[in-house]
Amino acid sequence: MSETCISEQAAPVSSNTAPPSVRSVYVATAAEAVKNWQQNRANRWYKDGADPNDLTGDYAFQRLRKTWFTPKLDPKFKFRSEDKFYAIGSCFARGLEWALAKHKIAVESAAPEFARLKVAAKHKASSGLGFINKYNTFSILNELRWALDPAAVFPVKSIAQVTECTWSDPHTNPTLELAGFEETLERRRLMQKVTKRIINCRAVIITLGLVEVWRDLEADVYINSTPVPPLLQTQGDRYEFRLTSFVDNWANLEAIHALMSRYGHPDFRIVITVSPVPLMTTFSKMDVVLANTYAKSLLRSVAQEWAAAHDNVDYFPSYEIVQNSDRAAAWESDLRHVRGAGADQIMELFLQAYLR
Structure with a gap:
């Protein structure tokens, strides 16, 4: 089997782990609750x-x-300045990488191999790193499995032909020009090679983005982003849209924790956060604002429960920091992208909490 585990088979997409049944996120005696109230200046x-x-x-x-x-x-744990970091998730993870790198922190996910990739003309404002964005918990889990688990193999069948000479890997973010089959596979090998570096990282940041996902029925696998328009036009029956639930996302996060426990750094710590960046468009029947509220509320809730379930997982409130800051200061004019000053504010608070 090759290092990148590419084959025709599809990796499983989620674990069978159920969410907590009748279990509270936190339980305190009356005395403890009163003490919490007395000591919490932000109560x-x-x-x-x-x-x-x-x-x-x-x-x-x-x-x-x-x-x-x-x-x-109130962070659960601290990182060391010599710790290596790995960020995986939505586009907001790229901003966090940039801010960490500014502080001379080793960020394995911000690989120079990606930065050298040539982006498509319509994405010229982006870097090649945008190619690795992971927008849902299914695609985060898939990418980690294909890189770390020897039994998990990449479903080559899911790489779809778009034109006579171009192919699309739907498990990436389509910021690069479409390429031929062999080059598309080479990009896939690079993705898995870099993802494997997470095993050297004690510090892992997971940024959750969306709950709207697509599934390739033919390859039997969830994918990272909406199929490119030509595929929806010519192979629409191949894909299925799903609005996922708390249970779906909880199961994926639990499977990620199990995977990291087996193959990751022996002392790994995960900081999970929710991207404040709203979805660009919705394929549901909801108003896009309502669809975004549903997504962020669900992801915020599942992140809290996941952190409560594991001593080595903590929740960091990137979402709340941006949403509750002055709109003009926090957002670009599209009210979708966070200004550089906003990312700086988030990372300053992150560094104060986890590194200082």
């Missing part, structure tokens, strides 16, 4: 008589008037 939204414009106050209605929202953070 209250509002109080009669408090000055709403006192930006030094601890009440939420005061803190939310600042340009940048700064949540109270």
Whole structure:
């Protein structure tokens, strides 16, 4: 079997692990709950008589008037400056990589091999690193399995022919020009080669993005992004759209944890976060704003429960930091992409919480 495990077979797409049954995320005695309340300076939204414009106050209605929202953070663990990092997930993960690299932190996922790839003309503002974005928990799990598990093999059948001489790997982000079959396979080998570097990383950041996913019925595998338009036009019956549930995403995260426990760094730590970047468009029947609210609410909830279930997983509130900061400061004019200052604010809080 080759290093990249490419074959005609499809890897399993999710585990059979069920979500917690009747289990609370956190349980405290009455005395412990009162102690929590007494010691938590950020425990209250509002109080009669408090000055709403006192930006030094601890009440939420005061803190939310600042340009940048700064949540109270209680990290479970700390990273070391010599730790290697690996970020996987949506486009927001690329911003986190860039900010970490600025602080001279080793980021294995920001591989120079990707940066050298030539992007398509319509994506000229992006770098080759955008090629590795993973937008849903199915595609994150798939990529880790194909790279780490010797029994998991990449389903070559899912690479679809678009024109007479171009092919599409739907498990990548389509930022590169479509290429011939052999070059497409070579990009796939590169993806799996770099992903395998996660085993050297004690620090793993997972950024969750979407709950709308597509499945290749012919290859029997979930894919990373919407099939390119020519495939939907000519092979539409091959693909199926799914709006996933809490159970779907919980099972995938549990399978990721099991995979990392077996093949990852012996002392790995995962920080999970939810990308504040909204989905560009929805294939559901919902208003795109409602569809985005559903997605982010579900992912925020499953991330919290997953972190509560494992001592080596922690939730970091990237989503809340951006959503509760001043809109003009946080967002580009499209209200979709986070400004550089926003990413800097997030990473400053991340570094304070986990590295300082």
